[in-house]
Amino acid sequence: MAELPAGWEARGKPPTLFRRFSFGAYGETRAFLDALAALSEETGVHPQNINFGTTYVNVTLEAADGETLSDADTVFARRVDALIVRS
Amino acid sequence: MAELPAGWEARGKPPTLFRRFSFGAYGETRAFLDALAALSEETGVHPQNINFGTTYVNVTLEAADGETLSDADTVFARRVDALIVRS
16 A cells, blocks of 8 residues: 555554544534535545534545455545645 | 333433334435434434444434433424334
């Protein structure tokens, strides 16, 4: 696997990629969640779990092959990062 | 507090209301999440936490006053239940 994208950590067996995103207000959280849903619909890749409150979103990605994290997983993680638009 | 709505359980200190919703497919999960977001925007009430994967959504509601579950909380829980459209 390529190097982990900054801010993501590998967790668990089988391994997952985890990152917490924090936002200043619910509107930003909502915009990120909507963009993430659109990305999943576009790619067919769904995070294993998304856990959110008003100002944070925790994203857990599972390995695409169910066993080992691969470049495909880090590429998807970077696409998730790219959904953040800093205002 | 009024009796808990069916399917919800009280948890933790301060107490929260928790329910797990299961769906047959991602499209139903997405429709529920979108309806829940619209309900929050309409009412200004946001669940403390929403935790979801492709076919489930776990909803945790905190007490409106931050301390004790009240009728307002069970009323909101019932409104969440009402978002489920059985197909």
